[in-house]
Amino acid sequence: MKEVSTLIEPQPSSMPTVIEAAALVRKGCMTPIRLTELCLATIETHNSTLNAFGDVYADVALEQAWTMTAELQRGQARGPLHGIPFGIKDLFSTAGLRTTRGSLTALDSVPVQDAPIIRRLKNAGAIILGKTATTEFGWTGASTSRVFGNGRNPWDPALTSGGSSSGSAIAVAARMVPAALGSDGGGSVRIPGSFCGAFALKGTLGRIPTWPWSATEMLSHAGPITRTVRDSALLFDILSGPDPLDHQALPAPDESFLARCDQPLNPLRIGFCPTLFDTPVDAQIAAAVEAAVGNIARSLPVTVSTLKPAWQDPLATFETLWVAGRGIAYGKALAQQLDQLDPGFADLIRRSAQYSLSDYLQ
Missing domain, CATH: 3.90.1300.10 (Amidase signature (AS) domain)
Structure with missing residues (x-):
């Protein structure tokens, strides 16, 4: 930029x-x-x-x-x-x-x-x-x-x-x-x-x-x-x-x-996950987020617990929904206009051909 x-x-x-x-x-x-x-x-x-x-x-x-x-x-x-x-x-x-x-x-x-x-x-x-x-x-x-x-x-x-x-x-x-x-x-x-x-x-x-x-x-x-x-x-x-x-x-x-x-806030338990899915986090960002969480804990009736949920990384599922969904929505209409598209979006449309409707629905 x-x-x-x-x-x-x-x-x-x-x-x-x-x-x-x-x-x-x-x-x-x-x-x-x-x-x-x-x-x-x-x-x-x-x-x-x-x-x-x-x-x-x-x-x-x-x-x-x-x-x-x-x-x-x-x-x-x-x-x-x-x-x-x-x-x-x-x-x-x-x-x-x-x-x-x-x-x-x-x-x-x-x-x-x-x-x-x-x-x-x-x-x-x-x-x-x-x-x-x-x-x-x-x-x-x-x-x-x-x-x-x-x-x-x-x-x-x-x-x-x-x-x-x-x-x-x-x-x-x-x-x-x-x-x-x-x-x-x-x-x-x-x-x-x-x-x-x-x-x-x-x-x-x-x-x-x-x-x-x-x-x-x-x-x-x-x-x-x-x-x-x-x-x-x-x-x-x-x-x-x-x-x-x-x-x-x-x-x-x-x-x-x-x-x-406008209603009083009832006591809440908040789960805080600083490393969701083990994604690398910049040190300055991590410090800023932790400071914000600390401010929330001090100013509101909440209890903050640091968690590391045993969730499966959803990236593959998101990728299927995102790429296949874009292909279903726009692929056919834009197939002959790829040269007019943002190169990244054009590549996404091309990749969408790798997915079937069954992949998307699953």
């Missing part, structure tokens, strides 16, 4: 969190217009360096913000996210808005229907500000992209943001938006979230409906990227629940995730 010496220090007070923004808008202390303008100004300042957003819908977003501001003046609100701008990972289908999936093979792809997660965001009052960068079809945890440019870390642009939900994590950490949507098959919200210092949670399979469905969705689930746990809890409340487009979607939870955040 080309070295960039200029550091970008995200300003803690420059962008409200989702819950803060909702309260400010509801009380009339900040209008959707002002909030959207703040987001667009921050994107204008930093996006050329960080490569968080591909398409930004400034005119459409501002028009929606004006409409929503007028609605509030009439005492109307569409939902708990009324007038709050969001970034959307460019893997999610957005009706009438280009969805490239980070690939040169899909630059002109415009879905005619929103994914359930997008529909629910809109119904809650969110403004879709733009599509955030992703690696090609979300295939890798790096941040490389021929479509968007390599994702750079807001804290030090000489470093990577991680991926594949690189743009969403960058956008939240750099205070471009209060929150963004990502998806995660093998770490694709957790990796960039941890690299960029944002809160990223991969939901349980079926917790947030997925559509359109493909063979990769057994591993890949949607999840928000936010700055706080409470913001994530609110978004899981809004986005969770069954949907006729997803046969794996779970019933709505019995209790609000956000309400659960």
Whole structure:
């Protein structure tokens, strides 16, 4: 990655969190217009360096913000996210808005229907500000992209943001938006979230409906990227629940995730495995994680036990699901376009031919 010496220090007070923004808008202390303008100004300042957003819908977003501001003046609100701008990972289908999936093979792809997660965001009052960068079809945890440019870390642009939900994590950490949507098959919200210092949670399979469905969705689930746990809890409340487009979607939870955040924490036992599957860990990383675990143990009613589970390394199983799933989902459609793909993804498509449907189903 080309070295960039200029550091970008995200300003803690420059962008409200989702819950803060909702309260400010509801009380009339900040209008959707002002909030959207703040987001667009921050994107204008930093996006050329960080490569968080591909398409930004400034005119459409501002028009929606004006409409929503007028609605509030009439005492109307569409939902708990009324007038709050969001970034959307460019893997999610957005009706009438280009969805490239980070690939040169899909630059002109415009879905005619929103994914359930997008529909629910809109119904809650969110403004879709733009599509955030992703690696090609979300295939890798790096941040490389021929479509968007390599994702750079807001804290030090000489470093990577991680991926594949690189743009969403960058956008939240750099205070471009209060929150963004990502998806995660093998770490694709957790990796960039941890690299960029944002809160990223991969939901349980079926917790947030997925559509359109493909063979990769057994591993890949949607999840928000936010700055706080409470913001994530609110978004899981809004986005969770069954949907006729997803046969794996779970019933709505019995209790609000956000309400659960306000309940006293019962004593818990936490298992800590510093060397899971005997994977080598850098000494600095190990020390940082152990320090964080120590802070948790001192500040919460928990007992931490160091464990070494006798689990079989799941890498071979994951490799089969990941590679074979990608082949089933994209192999036939992209077979004649391998020269346009990221070389690593093209190699993955070639390797997928080694697996049978039986291998995948087992």
